[in-house]
Amino acid sequence: MKALGRISNFATTTFALWVILFAILSFIMPQGFAWIAPHVSLLLGIIMFSMGLTLTVNDFKGVFLAPKIVLIGVAAQYTIMPLTAFALAKAFNLPPEIAAGVILVGCCPGGTSSNVMTFMAKGNTALSVTITAVSTLLAPILTPSLTFLLASQWLSVSFMDMFVSIIKVVLIPIILGIIIRMLFTKAVEKSTPVLPLISVIGIIGVASAVVAVNKDSIVTSGLLIFAVVVLHNLIGYFIGFLAAKLFKLNFKDVKAVSIEVGMQNSGLAASLGLAHFTAVAAVPGAIFSVWHNISGPLLANYWGKRDKDDEVNHKAA
Numbered sequence: 001m002k003a004l005g006r007i008s009n010f011a012t013t014t015f016a017l018w019v020i021l022f023a024i025l026s027f028i029m030p031q032g033f034a035w036i037a038p039h040v041s042l043l044l045g046i047i048m049f050s051m052g053l054t055l056t057v058n059d060f061k062g063v064f065l066a067p068k069i070v071l072i073g074v075a076a077q078y079t080i081m082p083l084t085a086f087a088l089a090k091a092f093n094l095p096p097e098i099a100a101g102v103i104l105v106g107c108c109p110g111g112t113s114s115n116v117m118t119f120m121a122k123g124n125t126a127l128s129v130t131i132t133a134v135s136t137l138l139a140p141i142l143t144p145s146l147t148f149l150l151a152s153q154w155l156s157v158s159f160m161d162m163f164v165s166i167i168k169v170v171l172i173p174i175i176l177g178i179i180i181r182m183l184f185t186k187a188v189e190k191s192t193p194v195l196p197l198i199s200v201i202g203i204i205g206v207a208s209a210v211v212a213v214n215k216d217s218i219v220t221s222g223l224l225i226f227a228v229v230v231l232h233n234l235i236g237y238f239i240g241f242l243a244a245k246l247f248k249l250n251f252k253d254v255k256a257v258s259i260e261v262g263m264q265n266s267g268l269a270a271s272l273g274l275a276h277f278t279a280v281a282a283v284p285g286a287i288f289s290v291w292h293n294i295s296g297p298l299l300a301n302y303w304g305k306r307d308k309d310d311e312v313n314h315k316a317a
Contacts (some may be wrong), residue, residue, distance in 0.1 A: 008197035012116065015200055016293040019207055023290055026208040027215055036209035037274065044271045045169045047202040048136075050195045051112050052177015053188050055133060066127070069249060073131035073257045076243045078142050080261050081106040084235050086150045088228050096154040098221060100147075101281035102228055103154075105269040105288050107146040109135035112199060113296060114263040120300035123255030131260045136174065139268070140166040155277055162276055169271065203289055206267045210274065210286035217280045222287075229287045233295055236262035255303055262299075263292045 011018065026033035036043070085106030089099035110132045118128035135142075144162035151157055181188045211218065218225075240261030244254040270285030 004194045004197065008194050008200075011200045012196045015113075016290070016297060018200065018204055019290045019293055022204050022208045023211050023286070026212040027218065030212035030215045033208040033212035036205050037213050037279075040206050040209055040271045040274055041165070041169050043202045043205050044267055045173045047199050047267060048170050049173035049177045050198045050202075051136075052174035053181050054112075054192065054195055055129075055174070055178050056181065060130065060133060069127060069253055069257075070130055070134060072244065072247050072249070073127065073260055074135050074138065076240050076257060076261050077110055077131065077135050078107075078138075078146065080239045080243065081232070081236050081264060082146045082150055084232055084239070088232055089154070092224065092228055094224075094228065095221070095280075097278045097280040098225060098228075098284065100151045100155045100157075100277050101269070101273050101284035102225075102232065103151040104143075104147055104273055104277070104281065105229075105264050105266055105284050106232065107143045107150070108265045108269045108272075109139045109143070110260045111263050111265040111267070111292075113293060114260045116196075117259045117263065117296040117300040118256045120297065121255045121259060121303035122252070123259065123303070124252040125256070127253055128256040128260050131256070135260075136170060136265070139265075140171055143268075143272075155281070158276065162272060165272060165275055166268070170268065203267050206270050207286045207289045210270045210279070210282045213279045214283050214286075217283060221280075221283075225284055225287055226291070229284055229291050230295075233262050233288065233292050236264075237295075237299060259296065259299065263296055264288060266292065 022033075082103065083106075085103045088094075089102050094102065110128075112132060115125060115128045115132055119125045140163055143166060144157070144159045147162065148157040148159045237258050241254060241258035243261075244257035249257065266285045266288035268285075269288065270282040273279075273282030273285055
């Protein structure tokens with residue numbers, strides 16, 4: 001178990017490199033990865049189950065201890081990213097499938113990677129975990145609602161079909177994970193160091209599958225999608241930072257909210273794009289998976305190294 005823990009830690013710290021490597025491999029040899037595409041929902045369910053195993057009742061205490069801050073983070077998550085996605089789709093006059101995919105990314109909850117990045121940035125990790133958990137539990141309602149509201153002008157959106165999908169691949173696995181942790185606490189705690197490895201493998205599988213089945217579309221539109229995804233992510237960090245600062249949160253909370261807003265559950269977006277739109281609609285989610293695992297560590301390392309100076313500057317501002 002210790003050896004697996006070390007492998008898991010290595011895989012997590014080098015996550016971005018593995019995602020990039022397998023994205024390149026799946027682009028060069030799509031036939032070797034396309035078979036994963038029909039199983040993307042299963043992979044996402046496994047990732048969400050692993051997330052549930054890491055959650056405890058204490059992770060939800062933040063809602064009661066600091067409800068205002070959690071509300072600010074969740075509200076920022078479900079307003080800044082969806083509206084930014086809609087604005088980018090309009091500004092770049094994106095094709096319907098790509099526009100729907102970008103908006104779908106924006107309407108998804110925060111990803112678990114944000115918790116690791118907040119820890120690296122010396123932000124409020126407990127707040128990050130709480131916002132991720134709450135936004136994920138709200139996803140069955142808010143993700144299909146916002147996608148229907150913002151993406152319907154490009155493609156037909158079925159709220160109920162998407163609602164059922166998110167219940168199946170997100171909510172049920174997370175709840176099962178929480179229950180199993182409560183029933184078998186000691187056994188689960190022993191396996192906790194390995195759980196990030198499961199998420200890494202799952203997300204790499206999802207991204208590789210999407211790239212493999214969309215090779216032609218990536219050749220023709222890849223640069224455009226990449227540019228939009230980068231802007232979406234960076235604008236999320238920036239406006240999330242400004243929003244948190246506007247509410248005069250302390251700097252550890254500001255960092256948590258900024259990272260939480262900017263980093264999405266792009267695996268969910270890719271899965272929903274494949275299931276409810278077209279294969280092309282899953283590409284923004286796959287590219288987001290690659291990019292935010294590059295930008296996130298860069299921002300986290302910057303903030304982590306400048307923690308003391310930034311705290312002083314923040315208080316003075």
